Amino acid sequence: MPSAVETRQTAREEAATSVLAANRAAGRRVAIAESCTGGMVSVALTDIPGSSDVFSAGFITYSADAKKRQLDVSSEILETFGEVSLATAWAMAAGVLANSDADVAVSITGIAGPGGGSDKKPVGIVVFARALRGQDPDDYFTQRVQFDSTDRATIRHHATMFALDLLQPDKDALRPSEDVALPAP
Numbered sequence: 001m002p003s004a005v006e007t008r009q010t011a012r013e014e015a016a017t018s019v020l021a022a023n024r025a026a027g028r029r030v031a032i033a034e035s036c037t038g039g040m041v042s043v044a045l046t047d048i049p050g051s052s053d054v055f056s057a058g059f060i061t062y063s064a065d066a067k068k069r070q071l072d073v074s075s076e077i078l079e080t081f082g083e084v085s086l087a088t089a090w091a092m093a094a095g096v097l098a099n100s101d102a103d104v105a106v107s108i109t110g111i112a113g114p115g116g117g118s119d120k121k122p123v124g125i126v127v128f129a130r131a132l133r134g135q136d137p138d139d140y141f142t143q144r145v146q147f148d149s150t151d152r153a154t155i156r157h158h159a160t161m162f163a164l165d166l167l168q169p170d171k172d173a174l175r176p177s178e179d180v181a182l183p184a185p
Helices: 004-025 040-046 064-071 075-081 086-098 152-166
Strands: 030-034 055-060 104-110 125-132 141-148 180-183
Touching: 004 040, 004 152, 030 040, 030 086, 040 055, 040 152, 055 064, 055 086, 064 075, 064 086, 075 086, 086 104, 086 125, 086 141, 104 152, 125 152, 141 152
Parallel strands: 030 055, 030 104, 141 180
Antiparallel strands: 104 125, 125 141
16 A cells, blocks of 8 residues: 555646646646745656646745745735735736746745644645736636645645646636635545
8 A cells, every 4th residue: 555655746746747738738838936835846847757848937935035036026015915825926926927938827825834823824824826928917816725734744735736736727717716725634
C-alpha cells in the first residue's frame, strides 16, 4: 500500500500532467506566484519532461518584500489588507501577467501553519487568484479557502492541488466568488 507521501506525489504528477496537456492543446503558457506553497506548484509542473513549452515562470514570493519587488504588489495593498487577502492574491496574479509571457496566471498566499494563524486568519486559510491575459481585471477569479486541517504538509498539498486545477482551461469562466471550506484529510 502506498504511503501518504507517495499518494500525494502521484496525485500532483497526474494533475500537473493534465494541466500541461490541456494548456499545450490550447496553445497557452502558464505561470504561478506562490507564497505558502513555496514552489510546490512550480515543482509539480517542471517535474514533467517537456513542460517548458507550457510553463513560463514561477515566482516564489514568500515575504511581503518579495511580493513588492517581483510582482509589483503595492505597499498600500499589503498594509491595508495583509499578505493573506483577496486583494494581495489578485495583485499577485496581475503581477505574474505583467512580469511574464503567460496567458494564464495563478497566485497562492496563505497560512500553512502550524503557527501564524489568528482568529481572523486561521491556520489553513489560503487565498487564490486566477487571471487571463486580456481579461478585465475586475473579472479575475479570487477565492478564499479554509482547509480543515492544521497540518502544514496537508494544507500545502491541498493548496497545490487547488492551484493546479485552477490552471485548467475549463476554468476560464470562473469569476470572483465566495469563501468556501474544504476538507483536507
